[in-house]
Amino acid sequence: DAKTTQPNSMESNEEEPVHLPCNHSTISGTDYIHWYRQLPSQGPEYVIHGLTSNVNNRMASLAIAEDRKSSTLILHRATLRDAAVYYCILEGGTSYGKLTFGQGTILTVHP
Amino acid sequence: DADVTQTPRNRITKTGKRIMLECSQTKGHDRMYWYRQDPGLGLRLIYYSFDVKDINKGEISDGYSVSRQAQAKFSLSLESAIPNQTALYFCATSDSRQGWTGELFFGEGSRLTVL
Numbered sequence: 001d002a003k004t005t006q007p008n009s010m011e012s013n014e015e016e017p018v019h020l021p022c023n024h025s026t027i028s029g030t031d032y033i034h035w036y037r038q039l040p041s042q043g044p045e046y047v048i049h050g051l052t053s054n055v056n057n058r059m060a061s062l063a064i065a066e067d068r069k070s071s072t073l074i075l076h077r078a079t080l081r082d083a084a085v086y087y088c089i090l091e092g093g094t095s096y097g098k099l100t101f102g103q104g105t106i107l108t109v110h111p
Numbered sequence: 112d113a114d115v116t117q118t119p120r121n122r123i124t125k126t127g128k129r130i131m132l133e134c135s136q137t138k139g140h141d142r143m144y145w146y147r148q149d150p151g152l153g154l155r156l157i158y159y160s161f162d163v164k165d166i167n168k169g170e171i172s173d174g175y176s177v178s179r180q181a182q183a184k185f186s187l188s189l190e191s192a193i194p195n196q197t198a199l200y201f202c203a204t205s206d207s208r209q210g211w212t213g214e215l216f217f218g219e220g221s222r223l224t225v226l
């Protein structure tokens with residue numbers, strides 16, 4: 001299965017944009033890119049997903065590189081509530097329907 | 112009330128005991144999953160079920176078994192608990208009936224301690 005690489009941690013200030021990177025150089029053509037986040041003491045929650053084109057929803061934007069070997073989750077204005085662990089996950093092919101969570105990126109948001 | 116309910120939320124048990132963690136959902140989803148999370152680590156998939164009659168092993172199924180009693184219920188059993196099964200366990204559901212979106216809905220977790 002294709003792997004993802006994320007920084008262990010990142011920091012941001014409240015009300016500033018946050019760009020969370022994810023590298024997935026071995027992604028296959030049918031793999032979807034999913035982002036989840038896990039707030040303290042909670043189960044993970046879905047943020048966004050995409051295949052080839054950039055995606056926007058009420059929570060975030062997902063920018064996918066043209067070669068699909070990397071992607072960036074964009075939080076347009078970070079709030080304290082966005083402090084969480086963010087997971088970038090590939091899914092497709094033999095991993096169809098299964099999401100494998102790595103260690104993710106711990107995002108700290110400063111007031 | 113939560114859409115995905117896990118019971119018990121916390122359990123302390125002893126080595127060798129049989130433990131069952133239960134998950135029920137009111138979302139009407141067809142797919143259900145069990146994950147475990149260890150401190151500082153991501154979630155690892157134990158078992159998943161795409162339908163009542165379709166149950167599959169995940170990354171770390173050894174020492175665990177599951178039962179999908181109905182579409183809404185998916186139980187995880189530890190036949191003989193051991194200390195390294197101490198972890199936070201999450202149940203999740205997803206809906207593929209109108210196309211798989213990759214969106215999982217998680218319960219609040221069951222914290223299991225094996226002494």
